[in-house]
Amino acid sequence: MELDRLDRDIIAALVDDARQTYAEIGHRVGLSASAVKRRVDRLRELGAITGFSARVAPQALGWTTEAYVELFCQGKTKPSDIALAVARFPEVVGAATITGEADALLHIRATDVRHVERVIERIAAETFVVRTKSAIVLSRLVDATHNPSVPEVRNESPSIG
Known part of the structure; x- marks a missing residue:
């Protein structure tokens, strides 16, 4: 488009x-x-505009803690299986397959560290999960979701010379 x-x-x-x-x-x-x-x-x-929504500060809903969790899955776990499993957790606000050793990266928002721990325990109990590796966010340095820009697309060919 x-x-x-x-x-x-x-x-x-x-x-x-x-x-x-x-x-x-x-x-x-x-x-x-x-x-x-x-x-x-x-x-x-x-389909360039998919809908309209309100941006709500997670803290207003009590979601004051966030973490990123790498999932390491057994065998050839399909991305659709991962998506189906993690979609059941309202705390998972983002999920993507990634390059590198891990199979997927989850973004979790929760009320506190103990809540994050319980979510990770439940996700780790999924049959295809071998292990997880998590990082708790201390402070957000850049948050483009509150001030996103629309990138300019350039149809330029690189000059060779």
């Missing part, structure tokens, strides 16, 4: 504040409210 500069500017405005009116976004990007609405509708149809 190809997005032009206006599409990217509209997406950036929505990421910044999805509660803005089409008129406010239009003022920011130089379009009429109706033109912005047409573009947003098209971006939704294309």
Whole structure:
């Protein structure tokens, strides 16, 4: 899917504040409210915009502790099996397969360290998990989820010379 500069500017405005009116976004990007609405509708149809949601501070919900947990799985455990198993844990707020020795990396949010420990124990009890390796987050240095940018795509060929 190809997005032009206006599409990217509209997406950036929505990421910044999805509660803005089409008129406010239009003022920011130089379009009429109706033109912005047409573009947003098209971006939704294309799947570039998948939905709108509220960003809530995890601390407001009592989730004051976070950890990253590497999963080491036996044999040829399928990523879909890992996803199915960890999706049952509301504390797992992110999961990805990764390169390196571990098979997957989980992002866990919990109320305290003991809560993280209980979650890791339950995940480690899954039949395919051989071992886990965890790290507790002490402080968050960069959090792009609160100020994400929409990267510029460049269709440039590297010059050889």
